Amino acid sequence: MRLTDPEIETALAELNAGWRCDGAALHLRVGRRDFASALALVSQVAEAAEAQDHHPDVSFGWGWCSFRLTTHSDGGLTAKDLKLARAIDAIIAS
Ligand SMILES: C[C@H](O)[C@H](O)[C@H]1CNC2=NC(N)=NC(=O)C2=N1
Numbered sequence: 001m002r003l004t005d006p007e008i009e010t011a012l013a014e015l016n017a018g019w020r021c022d023g024a025a026l027h028l029r030v031g032r033r034d035f036a037s038a039l040a041l042v043s044q045v046a047e048a049a050e051a052q053d054h055h056p057d058v059s060f061g062w063g064w065c066s067f068r069l070t071t072h073s074d075g076g077l078t079a080k081d082l083k084l085a086r087a088i089d090a091i092i093a094s
Contacts, residue, residue: 002076025070035062048087
């Protein structure tokens with residue numbers, strides 16, 4: 001069940017700074033010290049995604065990671081994306 005725009009707005013306000021919504025997906029880009037640190041974050045997020053059976057699209061390189069969350073089976077944003085975004089926020093804050 002796709003989220004409504006008000007639900008998305010509320011969720012964005014509750015998530016940590018940095019998440020952006022393009023309507024169909026949530027986007028977050030974070031900096032890291034180097035390539036190994038970026039890969040370590042990707043690995044931590046991958047673990048959470050596997051645990052939730054809900055997966056981000058991921059790009060990363062030396063000093064940065066980028067996550068894109070959408071529910072492919074629903075063609076847009078759902079509560080599953082918010083749950084994963086919260087998990088990613090917690091990993092970044094840890
Ligand atoms: C069968 C399995 O539950 C589905 O393929 C899951 C896997 N991870 C997923 N991740 C995302 N982002 N969207 C999905 O629709 C999705 N579906």
